[in-house]
Amino acid sequence: MAVYTEVPDDELAAFVVAYDIGEVVSFKGIAEGVENSNYLLATTGGRFILTLYEKRVDPADLPFFLELLQHLSANGLTCPQPVAGRDGEALRKLCGRPAALVTFLDGVSVRRPTAAQCAALGSALANLHEAGKGFGLKRPNALSVSGWRPLAEAARGRSHVVAPGLDETIAAELDALEAGFATLSLPEGVIHADLFPNNVFFLGEELSGLIDFYFACDDWLAYDLAICLNAWCFEPDQSFNVTKGRAMIEAYHAARPLLPEEIEALPLLARGAALRFLLTRLVDWLDTPPGALVKKLDPLEYLKKLRFHQQAADATAFGWRA
Ligand SMILES: Nc1ncnc2c1ncn2[C@@H]1O[C@H](COP(=O)(O)OP(=O)(O)O)[C@@H](O)[C@H]1O
Numbered sequence: 581m582a583v584y585t586e587v588p589d590d591e592l593a594a595f596v597v598a599y600d601i602g603e604v605v606s607f608k609g610i611a612e613g614v615e616n617s618n619y620l621l622a623t624t625g626g627r628f629i630l631t632l633y634e635k636r637v638d639p640a641d642l643p644f645f646l647e648l649l650q651h652l653s654a655n656g657l658t659c660p661q662p663v664a665g666r667d668g669e670a671l672r673k674l675c676g677r678p679a680a681l682v683t684f685l686d687g688v689s690v691r692r693p694t695a696a697q698c699a700a701l702g703s704a705l706a707n708l709h710e711a712g713k714g715f716g717l718k719r720p721n722a723l724s725v726s727g728w729r730p731l732a733e734a735a736r737g738r739s740h741v742v743a744p745g746l747d748e749t750i751a752a753e754l755d756a757l758e759a760g761f762a763t764l765s766l767p768e769g770v771i772h773a774d775l776f777p778n779n780v781f782f783l784g785e786e787l788s789g790l791i792d793f794y795f796a797c798d799d800w801l802a803y804d805l806a807i808c809l810n811a812w813c814f815e816p817d818q819s820f821n822v823t824k825g826r827a828m829i830e831a832y833h834a835a836r837p838l839l840p841e842e843i844e845a846l847p848l849l850a851r852g853a854a855l856r857f858l859l860t861r862l863v864d865w866l867d868t869p870p871g872a873l874v875k876k877l878d879p880l881e882y883l884k885k886l887r888f889h890q891q892a893a894d895a896t897a898f899g900w901r902a
């Protein structure tokens with residue numbers, strides 16, 4: 581579920597009058613998502629998503645996220661656009677939480693992407709990276725390599741309930757990845773950092789929009805591609821589909837040519853991205869109270885992806901044709 585904060589009718593009505601969007605027609609909670617409370621709000625002026633930002637979002641980051649959506653939209657990317665109230669403010673308060681309205685995007689996310697959809701994602705990701713150029717605000721990636729050891733510490737001594745020997749595997753990975761990442765120097769920019777299939781909409785085979793920019797930050801652009809290779813190109817049996825990987829990388833490369841050093845770094849970046857999602861899922865798995873109304877995501881899925889990357893000699897393992 582993703583409705584942590586219930587919005588009473590009178591508070592909604594008082595919130596909506598601050599905007600020039602007409603009268604409320606319908607209002608309902610959205611079950612998908614894990615981080616924030618999301619509602620679909622229909623008014624006589626259109627359809628909107630109302631988000632109440634919950635405890636894992638730092639309010640200080642909200643201007644970065646909302647202004648980024650404006651910047652990306654202005655630069656041709658199809659993503660939600662923040663809606664300002666009559667006073668010009670997009671970021672407001674509702675039920676004691678920071679809250680914002682954004683435009684509704686049509687489309688559906690896919691559960692099992694095809695190679696054509698992986699290609700569409702590759703070119704949309706490159707377009708996002710191009711559109712992010714010139715964005716004035718900065719947000720370091722709190723979940724890049726320097727953020728992994730604290731997560732590992734939070735799970736240490738408990739991770740064996742998920743897999744025997746997991747603490748040791750994670751400790752060895754951290755040593756290897758911290759050393760490897762320290763040698764990299766790659767083009768940077770604004771990245772989405774969580775562009776999983778549930779955050780990408782399609783209308784038929786056409787990619788119609790990108791959502792959920794609440795992990796967006798500044799980091800190596802190729803790291804975002806590595807996150808997407810992990811999220812889109814593995815099959816349910818955890819084998820890597822090189823046809824999908826090739827489709828994604830080639831489409832990305834056609835829209836934003838990758839430098840030789842980015843291609844060379846891909847296996848290490850994908851291994852790091854696998855550890856990042858293994859760790860966040862592991863901590864959530866261990867810390868979510870039994871019975872909580874949140875869908876827990878499987879950390880072992882990312883352990884299996886990590887194992888694949890440990891064996892990947894170079895980017896040809898992902899379908900790249902040298
Ligand atoms: N702008 C939007 N247009 C249409 N649907 C949206 C939009 N934003 C969010 N949604 C819907 O809300 C769900 C949860 O949103 P998401 O941003 O992924 O939440 P969370 O950050 O809590 O994970 C999405 O899966 C989608 O169904």
Ligand SMILES: N[C@@H](CCOP(=O)(O)O)C(=O)O
Nearest residue numbers: 613614615774776857861877
């Ligand atoms: N993509 C992450 C979880 C974050 O969920 P989202 O609903 O905010 O995209 C994972 O798979 O671990």
